[in-house]
Amino acid sequence: MTSRTIAGTPVATAAGESDEHDREQVLAQYRRERARRVLVLDSLRAHLDEQPSPRAVRTCARTWVADLLALAEQVAKNKMEHPE
Known part of the structure; x- marks a missing residue:
């Protein structure tokens, strides 16, 4: 080389x-x-x-998970529409 x-x-x-x-x-x-x-x-x-309580911790975590999954769907859709 x-x-x-x-x-x-x-x-x-x-x-x-x-x-x-x-x-x-x-x-x-x-x-x-x-x-x-x-x-x-x-x-x-x-x-x-x-978060102030165990219930609030779990609720907050579920919200983060839902937001992350929605973000992943957006990114995947964008990659399908605009492949590199």
Whole structure:
């Protein structure tokens, strides 16, 4: 495999370097997605903790679930109408 330097001259690179770069990109994306998930779940937990009673917690959770499912339906519909 070759890559270009700033001057545009081809420079040979080892296949292992490319594989390592790909692996690092996949790991970085995994970490970003995991961090986003943790952030969202921690935010939801904080909101649920603010509720005054167990009944209010369950009601609030059902509302979040309904909102999430409605959002998922909108996104899925949009992807069907406008595939990439």
